[in-house]
Amino acid sequence: MFKIRHLLLVLVLASHSFSGKGYFVKFPLKISENKRYFTDSKGKPFLYLADTDWCLFFNLSKEEAVQLLEMKKAQGFNAIQVQLLPFGKIKDPINQQDYYGQKAFIDNDISKPNPEYFSHVKWVISRAEEMNLLIVCNSIWKSCCNDAYANILSSYPPEVWRKYGQFLGTTFQLCNNIIWFHGGDNDPGKQKKAFQQIAEGIKEIVPWQLQSYHASSSHSSTDVLNLTENKWLDYVMTYTYFPNKKGNWNPDQPHVYKHQHSEYIKTPVLPSFLGESLYEGEGKSEEEKANSSFIARRSAYWSIIGGGCGYAYGSKFWKVPGNWRDANVLPVGSKELSIMKNMFELLDWWNFVPDVNNTNIFEGQGTYGGDDFIISSSTSSKMIIYVPPTGLFNRTFSFTLPFYNNKIKMRWFNPVKGSYTKATYKSTEKMKFQVTTPGDNGRNQNDWILLIQK
Numbered sequence: 001m002f003k004i005r006h007l008l009l010v011l012v013l014a015s016h017s018f019s020g021k022g023y024f025v026k027f028p029l030k031i032s033e034n035k036r037y038f039t040d041s042k043g044k045p046f047l048y049l050a051d052t053d054w055c056l057f058f059n060l061s062k063e064e065a066v067q068l069l070e071m072k073k074a075q076g077f078n079a080i081q082v083q084l085l086p087f088g089k090i091k092d093p094i095n096q097q098d099y100y101g102q103k104a105f106i107d108n109d110i111s112k113p114n115p116e117y118f119s120h121v122k123w124v125i126s127r128a129e130e131m132n133l134l135i136v137c138n139s140i141w142k143s144c145c146n147d148a149y150a151n152i153l154s155s156y157p158p159e160v161w162r163k164y165g166q167f168l169g170t171t172f173q174l175c176n177n178i179i180w181f182h183g184g185d186n187d188p189g190k191q192k193k194a195f196q197q198i199a200e201g202i203k204e205i206v207p208w209q210l211q212s213y214h215a216s217s218s219h220s221s222t223d224v225l226n227l228t229e230n231k232w233l234d235y236v237m238t239y240t241y242f243p244n245k246k247g248n249w250n251p252d253q254p255h256v257y258k259h260q261h262s263e264y265i266k267t268p269v270l271p272s273f274l275g276e277s278l279y280e281g282e283g284k285s286e287e288e289k290a291n292s293s294f295i296a297r298r299s300a301y302w303s304i305i306g307g308g309c310g311y312a313y314g315s316k317f318w319k320v321p322g323n324w325r326d327a328n329v330l331p332v333g334s335k336e337l338s339i340m341k342n343m344f345e346l347l348d349w350w351n352f353v354p355d356v357n358n359t360n361i362f363e364g365q366g367t368y369g370g371d372d373f374i375i376s377s378s379t380s381s382k383m384i385i386y387v388p389p390t391g392l393f394n395r396t397f398s399f400t401l402p403f404y405n406n407k408i409k410m411r412w413f414n415p416v417k418g419s420y421t422k423a424t425y426k427s428t429e430k431m432k433f434q435v436t437t438p439g440d441n442g443r444n445q446n447d448w449i450l451l452i453q454k
Contacts (some may be wrong), residue, residue, distance in 0.1 A: 027176035035269040037309035037350045043181045045350040048310025050079035055320040058086045058098035065124045076338025079134035090148045129177040142185035161194040165201020179210040187224040190291040198233040210234040218250045237275030247284030256299045257375045260306030261356045273310040274303035281316035294389045294445050296332045301386045305377045307354035339418035352377040364397030384454040389445035398434040413449040
C-alpha cells in the first residue's frame with residue numbers, strides 16, 4: 001500500500017512540476033544570466049503573466065482584495081500590475097481616498113506619507129505573497145495627458161522625490177514579491193528628474209527589488225531612458241497597440257511583434273515584455289471592442305514568441321469597479337491565457353530565439369508590419385510558429401528548419417481549446433516544409449501555433 005501511495009504522490013508531483021501549476025516561486029525575482037528573462041531566487045525561469053488591476057489597492061476592502069487575488073490566481077496569472085497611489089479621479093488624484101477613507105498623503109503633501117494608507121497596501125501585498133503572486137507596482141502615475149500626478153511631479157524639488165523613493169524602499173523592504181515601475185502612459189519629459197530620484201531612492205534601500213519605466217504607447221522603457229544615466233533600470237516594458245488605432249494619442253503604433261523584435265536586438269540586453277496593449281472588452285470603436293478578445297490573444301503570443309519574457313493582460317475591468325467579478329467570463333483572461341501559459345511551461349521557452357530577421361518562413365508569411373504576419377522562434381531542436389488571426393480560412397506557408405533530423409514531429413496547438421493535433425506537411429526539399437493551418441479554432445478565428453521538434 002505504501003509503495004502504491006508513494007507512486008501516486010510522485011506522479012502527482014511530477015505532473016504539477018511539469019505543468020508549472022504546482023511550482024512554488026521563490027521570491028524575490030532576479031534577472032537571468034543572459035539578461036533575457038526573470039528567474040526566481042533559486043534560478044527557476046519565471047514566465048511573466050500579469051493581469052492589470054490598476055485600482056486594486058484603493059477601490060477594494062481587504063476581503064474583496066483577497067477575493068480578487070484568489071480569482072486571478074485561479075485564472076493562471078502569476079503577477080498583478082497595480083498603481084500604488086489613488087488614480088480614479090485623474091484631475092485631482094491626490095485628494096482621492098481609499099476604501100477606508102484614507103488619503104495617501106497627509107495634508108496632500110508628498111513629503112508626508114500617510115501610514116494608514118500604506119499599511120493597507122502592505123497588507124494586500126502580503127496576502128498576494130501568501131498566494132505566490134508577484135506585485136508589479138507603479139510608484140506614481142504620470143498619465144498620458146498632463147493630468148494625474150504630472151503636475152504634482154513638477155511641483156516638488158528632487159530631494160523630496162528621493163525621500164519618497166527611500167520611504168517606499170523602507171516601507172516595503174520585507175515584501176519579497178514586489179517589483180517596481182515608474183511613469184505611466186507617458187514619456188518622462190520634464191518630470192524625468194523626479195522619476196530618477198524616486199528610482200534611485202528605492203535602489204538605495206532595496207537594490208534587489210527590480211525597477212522599470214512605463215512609457216507612452218509605441219515606446220519602450222529604453223526608447224525614453226538612457227541606460228548610462230539610469231543604471232537602476234532592470235527590465236523593459238514595451239507598449240503598443242496596432243497600426244491606425246482609432247482615437248490614440250500616438251498614431252504611429254507598430255504591431256506587438258515588430259515592437260518586440262526592435263527591443264530584442266538592442267544592447268545592452270534587458271528582459272522585456274509587453275506591459276500594456278488593447279484591453280479585452282474595450283476599444284475606441286465598436287470594431288475594436290468586437291475584436292478585442294482575439295487582439296489580446298495574439299498580443300500575448302506575439303510578445304513571447306517575438307522575444308519577450310511574458311505578457312501583461314488587461315480588461316475593461318482595469319479600474320476594479322463594483323462588477324469586477326464579471327471579468328471571469330472574458331474568454332482570453334479567464335481561460336485562454338492559462339492555456340497559453342501551460343503550453344509554454346511544457347517547453348524550455350527561455351531558450352527560444354526569435355527570428356528577428358524573418359528568414360525561417362519563406363513563403364506565405366504575410367506582410368511584415370501587417371495583421372497577417374507569421375512569426376517564429378527556435379532553439380537547436382525546436383521551433384514554434386504563430387499564425388495570427390485573419391478570419392476563418394486556412395493558410396498555407398513554407399518554412400526552413402534551423403535544425404534537421406530524419407524524424408521530425410509537428411503538431412498544431414489550438415490556442416482557444418488547448419488541444420494538440422498532428423500536423424501533416426510536405427517536404428519540398430531537405431529542411432524545407434509546407435503546411436496548411438486547420439482553419440477555425442472554435443472561436444471563429446484561424447490563429448494556430450505550430451510546434452516542431454526533433
